[in-house]
Amino acid sequence: MKNLNILRFILILSITTYSLSAQIKVVCIGNSITEGWHGNPSYVPTLQKLLGTDYIVENNGKSGATLLKKGNKPYYMQDAFSRALKSNADIITIMLGTNDTKSQNWDNYKSEFKSDYESLIDTLQSTNKNAKIFLVIPVPVCKDNYGIRNDILNLEIPIINEIADEKGLSVIDANTPLLSSCNYFNDGVHPNDLGAKAIAKMIYQNISK
Template sequence: MFGNNFKNRITRSITADAAILALATMAHATNVACVGNSITEGYGIWGEKKYPDHLQEMLGSGYTVTNFGKSSMTFAGEKIKGGENNATYWKTEKFKAALASSPDIVVIELGTNDSKYFTDKCIWEGTERYNYLYGQCEKSQLYSDYEALIDTFAHLPTSPEIFATLQPYSNNCEWGIMDTAIVSQINPIIKETAVKKGVNIIDLHTLFQTPAWFLDDSVHPNASGAQELAKIVNKYITLAKPRIAQNGATLSVQGDAYGFRWYKAGKLIEGADKASLAISETGTYRALVKVEEGNDSWLLSDKIEVKDLSATTGIRPTRQTAQPKMRKLHHKVDVKGRIVDGRK
């Protein structure tokens, strides 16, 4: 009925429309930058999917996930005691590429290698091993470097949402990576800095400890572990944000929560750690909320703009349940509610 030229035009038109739609989808996709060390890069599972690969599948086509992991890297900056830090993530091409990727979400998985600064000696196969990084970086410097890392991403034009991860279990004396140092030194630095800056926290240490998820080195995820790690990160990226309601001069977090930190204009309000916050000024407020009882993961709420201290927003008024009206029966009924046949 139609000529070949017409069919060709239709085919070309459909193809062009599909290409335009694909480009539009890519243009509006949420960019996720997975920043990290060898755990993110996928050390030891080179032929398998890494955790960012699994995360891409879980998030779907509305997201573009990129792996910016680099093995052996620290979040400690370039300057350490006695010279340059050649293991710093700050110097890598992956870091530059992550910044240039215009991320909407940044997952920072760094810190495992920073534990080496606190590991002096340990016994490996009967021999006392000395860790060459021990003591080369002041703890105060680690605080400032991690804060600078958060700020560097936060100040990008895209103003990305940031997820800082408490480092997962790792224990390899040969490499100078000890879980005791991660628990007592590194993860407190990460958490305290993330709370100060008001960014999300994913507690990988509690949630990623299952031995079957690790390679024999007790540091890196195996193929199944990479998938499990992605499930954890995906959960908190997609979890509903905590909600804040205003009732006059009081703000409150709605729903179940297990810990609270409040911020005004992006600054942590010292001592504000309850579910409710009494306010005396208008402005922009947010809350960082511990969302589960069994781990130390925290999510940042959306902003609430307070313009009137007498306003009420985000709280549904209690609805009065209307009493049903009694209807007059026109028939006699028996005890089972059936109409008696007398007047039928």
């Protein structure tokens, strides 16, 4: 009986280990819109619920992060980036650029936005060789706040689309569908519950195809 119980335990452990290893790993890269900020929810938990147990979704957002390497808080310098590099992800979503619209960032280093974005992608691909990468167009800025400017965000969008086209990557447009949904952003920048659910749904519909 004792040996039988041991065998059962080993079998259950093996099944559990296999189930975990068989899960599709999704790594979400971004700023406070991804991480969540001051009571404003992250979309990542909702994305996990939508994808279900066949997936494991990791939140690698960092509040205030910029895509620009010379920005005031480069994503490249954050622990979240280190985790993403080591994640062995199957799918990576990148939604950065919102904080880059601040004057101290864009006005000084806008010419480096494309090359820094390409560098981020290349670095992620160097350690996550089998990952499918999705570039997420940042959500609209319904009200300029915290130095974040929607007119500059609109300048970033064609650059992101150009990078995706040149690298053969998929784009998830989280901007256009929310242009008329400013009630989804209490402070004009960060999504509330409705906004987080809408973002999660858009990402889910694209990565689960």
